[in-house]
């Protein structure tokens with residue numbers, strides 16, 4: 590079976606060592622992962638980790654909740670590293686509004702521009718903010734390759750993003766029984782537009798909900814998609830891994 594590709598994780602935030610997490614992921618059939626920075630320090634850390642392992646890549650950027658400061662020149666320098674496959678995560682978060690929407694929007698627009706300038710993919714975080722994220726993506730013009738990370742929305746939200754050229758990245762919530770809208774979106778939308786992620790150490794899938802998450806559990810997300818779409822898990826692994834490689838511009 591094709592190995593899984595965890596398109597979004599923050600193993601440096603977990604208590605367990607990064608080395609243990611990466612090794613457990615390999616044993617669990619996860620062949621590739623992208624470690625995502627949320628500010629300048631963690632973006633540097635993501636690159637350092639990526640340099641230690643084959644199949645481990647980095648994303649550099651400023652999370653909306655960290656966008657009080659926007660060290661865009663330093664992020665641009667980091668983006669030139671060969672292990673960097675994406676800019677982000679960036680976007681709009683109206684769930685935790687500790688940074689003003691104006692500052693979040695400025696940071697989001699700057700990182701959309703940086704993705705286009707560098708030719709890297711863009712990782713978009715949108716929480717309780719689909720109208721704002723769609724408005725800004727449309728007004729800037731989305732980059733060629735981008736992903737809605739931890740997609741949580743209706744089938745119509747998903748269709749809007751796919752129309753803009755997005756991949757939808759599914760995470761632990763797709764395994765929760767209390768997320769019927771999301772399961773409808775997975776059922777109705779094409780697998781060709783989907784990738785999988787853990788967002789670890791957050792959002793552990795069922796039956797580990799509430800416990801620290803790690804990249805090894807991404808298969809549980811893929812298996813939930815397989816169950817909803819009534820296809821074999823191997824089909825989900827093969828398609829989502831191919832999609833992730835295309836998203837991040839990685840040669841197979």
Ligand SMILES: [Zn+2]
Pocket residue numbers: 597599625678788
């Ligand atoms: Zn994240």
